Amino acid sequence: MESLKESILELITETSTNLPPDVRAAIRNAKERENAGTRAALALSTISDNIQMAEENVSPICQDTGMPTFYIHVPVGVNQLKMTQAIREAVVEATRTGKLRPNSVDSLTGENSGDNLGEGVPVIHYEQWDKDEIDVRLILKGGGCENKNIQYSLPCELEGLGRAGRDLDGIRKCIIHSVYQAQGQGCSAGFIGVGIGGDRTTGYELAKKQLFRKADDTNPHPDLARLEDYIMENANKLSIGTMGFGGNTTLLGCKIGSMHRIPASFYVSVAYNCWAFRRQGVSIDPKTGNINRWLYKDEPKFESVTVSEPKQEAPASSTREVRLTPPISEEDIRNLSVGDVVILDGLIHTGRDALHKYLIDHDAPVDLEGGVIYHCGPVMLKDKDGNWEVKAAGPTTSIREEPYQADIIKKFGIRAVIGKGGMGARTLEGLKEHGAVYLNAIGGAAQYYADCITGVEGVHFMEFGVPEAMWHLRVKNFAAIVTMDAHGNSLHKDVELDSLERLAQFREKVFA
Ligand SMILES: O=C(O)C[C@H](O)C(=O)O
Ligand code: SF4
Numbered sequence: 001m002e003s004l005k006e007s008i009l010e011l012i013t014e015t016s017t018n019l020p021p022d023v024r025a026a027i028r029n030a031k032e033r034e035n036a037g038t039r040a041a042l043a044l045s046t047i048s049d050n051i052q053m054a055e056e057n058v059s060p061i062c063q064d065t066g067m068p069t070f071y072i073h074v075p076v077g078v079n080q081l082k083m084t085q086a087i088r089e090a091v092v093e094a095t096r097t098g099k100l101r102p103n104s105v106d107s108l109t110g111e112n113s114g115d116n117l118g119e120g121v122p123v124i125h126y127e128q129w130d131k132d133e134i135d136v137r138l139i140l141k142g143g144g145c146e147n148k149n150i151q152y153s154l155p156c157e158l159e160g161l162g163r164a165g166r167d168l169d170g171i172r173k174c175i176i177h178s179v180y181q182a183q184g185q186g187c188s189a190g191f192i193g194v195g196i197g198g199d200r201t202t203g204y205e206l207a208k209k210q211l212f213r214k215a216d217d218t219n220p221h222p223d224l225a226r227l228e229d230y231i232m233e234n235a236n237k238l239s240i241g242t243m244g245f246g247g248n249t250t251l252l253g254c255k256i257g258s259m260h261r262i263p264a265s266f267y268v269s270v271a272y273n274c275w276a277f278r279r280q281g282v283s284i285d286p287k288t289g290n291i292n293r294w295l296y297k298d299e300p301k302f303e304s305v306t307v308s309e310p311k312q313e314a315p316a317s318s319t320r321e322v323r324l325t326p327p328i329s330e331e332d333i334r335n336l337s338v339g340d341v342v343i344l345d346g347l348i349h350t351g352r353d354a355l356h357k358y359l360i361d362h363d364a365p366v367d368l369e370g371g372v373i374y375h376c377g378p379v380m381l382k383d384k385d386g387n388w389e390v391k392a393a394g395p396t397t398s399i400r401e402e403p404y405q406a407d408i409i410k411k412f413g414i415r416a417v418i419g420k421g422g423m424g425a426r427t428l429e430g431l432k433e434h435g436a437v438y439l440n441a442i443g444g445a446a447q448y449y450a451d452c453i454t455g456v457e458g459v460h461f462m463e464f465g466v467p468e469a470m471w472h473l474r475v476k477n478f479a480a481i482v483t484m485d486a487h488g489n490s491l492h493k494d495v496e497l498d499s500l501e502r503l504a505q506f507r508e509k510v511f512a
Contacts, residue, residue: 001082001086003289004086005089005289007282007289008086009093010282011136011138011282014280014297015280016278017059018055018297019278022215022296024051025216026191027051030248030252033249034247034248037319041247043245046442047242047445053447059099059450060100061446062274063377063392063393063467064103064144067122069139071125071136071139072125072134072137073128074129074286075130075131075132076128078286083126084124092116092117095114095115097381098380100116100140101379101392102114102465104121110464112464112465112468114466134283134286137279137295138279139208141208142187142276144186144274144396147185147186148181148190150269150272151200151203152177152270153265154170158177159177160500160503161173161506161507168223171268172227174268175254176238177503179231180238183422184244184421185421186274187274187420188274189250190274191211192251192255192273193273194255195209195210195258195259195269196257196258197259197266198267199265202259204269206258207269208271209257221258223511231251231254237502238250238503239498239502243421243440243443244421246491281294319339319340319341320339320341324343326347326371327369327371328371329415330415333486334435334486336482336485337489338484338485339491342482343477344480345475347371347472347474348472349368349371349373351373352400353400356401358461358464366472368414370414371413371415372415372418373416373418375395375398376395377467378446378467379393380466390473391450393449394420394443394444394446398417401419402423405427406434409430410430410433410434415436416436416438417439418441419438421492422438422484422493432488437484438482438485440481452477452479453478459472460472
């Protein structure tokens with residue numbers, strides 16, 4: 001099995017940089033369903049470009065390469081200790097070469113191990129089988145969509161939907177609700193895996209396993225097949241759309257599995273995966289460790305993500321492009337409205353969870369007056385001369401900074417915050433009071449944004465780890481949409497309210 005480490009390294013690289021054909025097809029179909037010129041169409045076009053760039057650059061599709069999770073079937077007699085060793089070595093190597101972001105953080109000290117190893121990381125599940133091949137499947141599921149996983153305990157009362165009982169119709173309501181509660185924060189349009197039954201742990205496990213099914217397969221269980229079809233037909237009526245911008249596609253796939261439970265418990269567990277649905281698999285020869293074949297890539301190669309322009313014309317849109325260079329004046333900010341596209345040139349600063357917490361009690365290491373904070377944890381590598389290079393740099397979910405953001409804007413005079421998924425009422429109030437805007441970048445488009453970064457001017461707080469450090473980045477033509485302005489308007493608030501109203505159409509019983 002001397003080739004095993006190399007084979008696993010190839011699997012990790014492919015998973016991080018090359019989306020499987022079934023996922024690409026689902027995204028292409030979504031793009032075809034949106035009207036040209038809408039925000040959703042623009043987002044999907046950025047996503048499609050990003051998928052292409054990641055493949056060409058052999059670089060991460062999204063900077064969050066997630067929790068590396070392996071599901072492995074082995075013939076009797078294969079040494080699992082040696083396999084685990086090979087997997088760990090491959091994970092370290094993939095991190096060193098920038099195919100994985102250093103993502104393993106000590107939960108108590110906050111220390112990033114730097115190589116993606118740690119207690120319980122990577123996750124490896126083994127199962128024996130009677131075939132003479134090793135089947136290794138890998139999913140790289142990022143944190144933003146993982147945070148939108150949800151588990152329901154039936155019976156329950158669901159916002160907008162009423163009572164969900166212990167039957168197929170109650171399950172239906174939970175699944176529809178799971179799509180609603182994710183809004184755009186898990187980088188919709190998403191794929192969901194659903195686990196019915198089990199206990200709290202095995203229910204989630206079953207949900208995640210559904211994500212290994214191909215997006216276009218048919219459930220062998222007739223009731224579940226019917227439920228999957230129903231969800232695919234109806235979830236899009238919530239009109240949450242790509243990135244939560246509103247639009248025709250909110251869900252790209254729904255796979256449901258069922259297992260037994262004990263009488264007192266009835267769980268419906270949902271694993272939400274962003275559009276950057278990175279899963280690949282290989283069949284490996286147990287003698288040599290070589291790859292025999294790929295499990296998802298075996299279909300004809302998806303030629304291009306470019307599609308013919310949709311027939312319908314866009315409704316007259318008021319999209320305005322405004323070019324800004326920090327430090328930005330209050331007047332320039334107050335001139336912006338929701339829907340405007342801002343093109344940034346100049347210096348911006350990354351900051352996410354650790355930095356926001358820190359800045360509440362400390363000074364900033366650089367002047368942020370009129371400045372721009374980018375909610376981003378990039379993948380960075382040093383080149384041969386010791387200079388930092390940006391390998392992937394899309395936005396992270398902004399709502400996590402909601403407890404801090406308004407105070408930070410006020411304290412440092414920040415004029416723009418870039419992120420994804422939107423922020424809440426407190427930040428909206430802060431934007432209005434202090435004259436700032438929230439700019440939504442396209443989640444997962446890590447290659448697209450890395451391409452806008454022309455230089456790394458420095459870094460502070462490396463002790464927070466690469467993703468949490470404060471990177472000072474020079475950008476050119478960095479485009480993001482104003483989704484919360486300084487006049488109290490929020491596209492996120494509007495889409496959430498609208499989708500809550502739309503939820504009501506799913507109250508009545510559908511499955512007897
Ligand atoms: O950690 C990140 O870079 C992004 C994360 O996956 C998120 O969606 O918030
Ligand atoms: S940023 Fe978006 S695309 Fe990337 S892992 Fe998080 S949820 Fe997925």
